[in-house]
Amino acid sequence: MNDSNPAATKIKVLLADDQALIRQAFAALLNLEHDLEVVGQASDGAEAIALAAERRPDVVVMDVQMPEHTGTDSGDGIAATAKIMAENPSVRVIIVTTFGRPGYLRRAMEAGAVGFMVKDAPADQLIEGIRRVHRGLRVVDPTLAAASLSVGASPLTERETEVLAAASHGGATSTIAGTVFLSEGTVRNHLSSAMGKLGAATRAEAVRIATENGWLP
Known part of the structure; x- marks a missing residue:
């Protein structure tokens, strides 16, 4: 005022x-x-x-x-x-x-x-x-x-980030695979790797952690 x-x-x-x-x-x-x-x-x-x-x-x-x-x-x-x-x-x-x-x-x-x-x-x-x-x-x-x-750089690779960003919109693995033009097996591997790096028990938890830290686009 x-x-x-x-x-x-x-x-x-x-x-x-x-x-x-x-x-x-x-x-x-x-x-x-x-x-x-x-x-x-x-x-x-x-x-x-x-x-x-x-x-x-x-x-x-x-x-x-x-x-x-x-x-x-x-x-x-x-x-x-x-x-x-x-x-x-x-x-x-x-x-x-x-x-x-x-x-x-x-x-x-x-x-x-x-x-x-x-x-x-x-x-x-x-x-x-x-x-x-x-x-x-x-x-x-x-x-x-x-x-x-204090957060630091993302531990995720470019592909892991891309797959996790696609997963943030929900949908089955097949849907995510179609979005990022990868096989379902490759998508599952990237999601598993991302979850491990982030200490997440689920895909949703991995998305939440990455989002809160600014690691997803």
Whole structure:
């Protein structure tokens, strides 16, 4: 709630979050600020991409996990961030999420986000974060930044990563094999190797570990 020139151009903000109550409450808070204006609200990544192209916001506040939009791969907030940045490199994206995982931070930064904050941060901190990224600064939760640096490089090979990424969408081994153009036996071998390296008892657990550490695309 900083005092600045009320005549100055407002920072245009787009909010993307599948939880309407959270999104609308945050919009109401932002619109109370004399230098901020919410120009759109999206419930998934695909809608965020469309609204960003239409409304041309200065800052996008993007949730990470949102439901998939039928027929697209842009329901995920990080995938949507990459698409928005490709279409409008000048926009500044802050990822705001309940899931404070180092892997999300790494993927968000690779997608072009300049901020990563958790939803339980104080409202004033989130609001100031919008102002800071608009000024060209980065805003990253310090605990997550430290955790991300401590994770290290992926132990998975390129093929193991590809197979595990395909497995993250579910489906039988035959489906995964068709996706990555490998035999079912080879897919099973890669999955088994990945699980061993990650200390996972199941395919789903291996996907979770790799995702949380930022080792899946």
